[in-house]
Amino acid sequence: MTTPLLDVPLLDVRGLSIALPPGADRPLAVDNLTFTLNPNEILCVVGESGSGKSMTAHAMMGLLPAPHVRVAGGSLLFKGRDVLTMPETEQRSLRGGRIAMVFQEPMTALNPLMRVGRQIGESLREHTDLTAPARRARVVELLAQVGLPNPAELAEAYPFRLSGGQRQRVMIAMALACQPDILIADEPTTALDVTTQKQILDLIRSIQAERHMGMMFITHDFGVVAEIAHRVAVMRHGKLVEYGPASDVLNRPQHPYTRQLIASVPHYIEHRDDHAKAGAPLLVADKVRKVFNVGGGLFKKSKEVVAGDDLSLTIHPGETVGLVGESGSGKSTLGRSIVGLIKPDSGRILFEGTDLLSLDRKGFRPYRRAVQMVFQDPYASLNPRHRVGDIVAQGPVAFGEDRSKALARARDLLAMVGLDGSAADRFPHEFSGGQRQRIGIARALAMEPKLLVADEPVSALDVSVQGQVLELLDDIRRRLNLAMLFITHDLRVAAQVCDTIAVMRRGRIVEMGTAREVFTHPRDAYTRSLLDAIPGKSWHIPDDLQKVPAGAH
């Protein structure tokens, strides 16, 4: 590497403002933002959704959705030259050439109709003079560098053949193709499983160190920040609220917002006291097995996918059982089987001693009340055409309750989950994600269930909102002595809210025990690798920001 010009930063953002179209919730998406990025440095930009962190990156790459969203002021200096005033052709040669970007969603960020090798080669074609065979060779080399097996073969594959982690590696190879000076990574690991996240973070960090790139890493996860950041910029509502070396921001946060964000980070290893199991179990799942048939037709045999096999667990009244595992491990299959949305192929599900699987539709109906579900996506799980009051009251009305009575109770429940009285007359789209999840919880509670199955109830929410919803769930659990099956991929969340933890992998429960046992003495190698992959383990959250873990007495 040539001697870095330390007086001229790689990237110098001065007073950047980005205007939103009239009618948006605020006039400026990014308001007077100033920061610098040096070579060989990882700058983490942290903030919740809507804080303007992605907008900043998009402005740099010329990706703002013109003409509605535009840069309203300030400058973006790359090696001393303003990117914003450059002619379009020059900007284009920077994009993908000198400044490259990796996006959040690896499943949709690649063109589904183009072989991955060609997609990487396109970048080389645009920015280098390499011949076609030389480009192909370079693509294979790049795929090998990002740790993909059989790179030559993989270059010929279409994206749908690759897993999420593999696709993100392809995206990184694409970004590295022209040896950029700056790599912008916009939440590159958020959509990935925890073990895959660890691998990708390790890869990004080693590549950054090897090439001395300047890196802008956008994230909402302070665990990830603690893993990789050299410097941290915290954004809120488009403004920079705190900016400094990682050790300062993480260990001695100054701004109240930063302190609030760090305080709501779920604490690893903080577990509850053991739950005193009392009385007969509420629910027993016994050797549940579910096989899905995929594909197949008149002339082709379908493929069998075992989503769950030999799944057994018990839930006692008042107990919260956490079902933890990566995507595709079968945890939702078990959850849905218990609620009766899926019919398992074999096994028994006993609710207060009655085998739910042996019941017919009519016989099952009373149990629909007793077991309720809170869904993952608060945006898709509420009917957009119904008023919130009706959504909450619908269940009881379907079970024969008087409509006006049910509506009155719906109002009480909405108040109980922390929404004000007018909420019942409004439509779901008028609420934020966290508020919608509260509505989803109120809807489940309206049925007066004995068991609540919560399928990733907080994974679509920002950290601070996540904390609030978890507190609400815990409060309700204690007040109503509800039993809960809590499905999550996030061990930190599970540690916070669960009494008992079942770890799932490839359709099987590999370990089950009290939260204390599982987190302090994991017996299974897979559990250990999951615990090991939690980002930011070595970071000790400042003592004054550690709140009392939910549920501790």
Next chain:
Amino acid sequence: MLGFAQLFASRLVKAAAILIAIVVMNFFLVHAAPGDPAMVMAGEAGAADEKFVAQLREQFGLDRPLYEQLGTYVAKVVQGDLGFSYRQQRPVWDILAERLPATLVLTLTAFLLALAAGVALGTLAAIAVGTWADSAITVIALLAYATPIYWIGLMLSLLFSIQLGWLPAFGYETIGAGYTGLAHVADVAVHLILPVITLALFYMASYARLTRASMLEVRGLDFVKTAKAKGLTQSRIVTRHVLRNAILPVITVAGIQAGQLVGGSILIETVFAWPGIGRLAFEAVLQRDYQVLLGIFLVTSIMVILFNILTDILYGLVDPRIQVSQ
């Protein structure tokens, strides 16, 4: 590639089964309509008594039970014999063979033109979305879509043939000119222009609208953002990334419409006195010419099935994900 051949073979087997079902269904459909050819012929002959009608029926085998007629018909169709038109005193196959080329030339040309122009216009409109060019294309497409097809035909022929005298107003070729070789081709081509444009305008409009909407949707997808972030030129982003993905729904709709091409040109053939299948079908209905009608139904059904298979194959070529899911 083995998967591809397997897919194709399985489609052919299914197609054969569907075709037999269609043959049987068509037969009953035609016989469900009131009146029979004997009555029509007797009516046309003027003074017809019961005896004459009965004699006609016996001659054509119409007095036999329905299932027997069906059995005879299916057995003959399977052997490739479409029957004999007693109205025209000629084998049905000969009549169809005479009319089919004219219709295919007309509809296929119109279809290809409509597809090319529609996708091009839709792409243009999507690139220039919100500008005057987009508005102009949208308005033209809407007009072409909403105006009755025969009215456009009449107006075009009024302008270009009668007022300007540039193009022939009707017919397939200049009658009595006796052109051969290239001169014949040129003669047919000149006669083709007006009917093809009239028919193509309608289809073009729907493809343009579909392409525009699909492009605008795909344009907002993540991988287009990736392409931009790679620093690709606008034209490369549009052709390689957006259009290729946006064309998928157009192929689906075009595949469905291609199947209807043979039957869908009745109006155009009538307006331009085009000697094709469409007009033949129309006449056969009026004359209760069962055999010809059944023949036309069969040919159009085969077309639909053929184009469906073609669409599937095309789809498999364009979208690599299809072969796996099947």
